[in-house]
Amino acid sequence: RKEVEQDPGPFNVPEGATVAFNCTYSNSASQSFFWYRQDCRKEPKLLMSVYSSGNEDGRFTAQLNRASQYISLLIRDSKLSDSATYLCVVIYSSASKIIFGSGTRLSIRP
């Protein structure tokens, strides 16, 4: 079993729709959680951190459920520019390992 698992998609949704991704992790020692965005042929870039209390950044909401060991990302009012691959990332407390999910591809259609 992979340490971090994501639905690979692709998700193909119309502009303006709400879309949600989940990611599960297997190691309870995991400390920090993030969502990264990766555009085609580019390096991943931080989208947002994920906190137990949940956090929101504009149209994006991230949540962490430590008991069930999953994190989620909700995108409201999706835009064409949201089309990308979204990577779930877990960093262990020692910061000696970063584990990436395989990514979820999102395509927003007009």
Add this chain to the structure above:
Amino acid sequence: NAGVTQTPKFQVLKTGQSMTLQCAQDMNHNSMYWYRQDPGMGLRLIYYSASEGTTDKGEVPNGYNVSRLNKREFSLRLESAAPSQTSVYFCATTPPWGTEAFFGQGTRLTV
């Protein structure tokens, strides 16, 4: 302030050739990583280095060697390139408190 710099950006090798991918960071971080990304596979950890002078294997280390020359530089070497090593390679670094990971722009390698 360049962040993380990878060289080269593109490389074509013949089977059996060797090469070294260079990575340098000016962020004064201890932890550095090498990943490969194949289509549909996400990023897979090849090697990582928690500090100068230490390296550890990741998920897919076979066919690679690394050197943590100093705090700034972490190089990845392919001794005898194989077609299966065709991929995009990313170098990354994180600060000690385990927050955001910073990436180089990637090296696109074709064997």
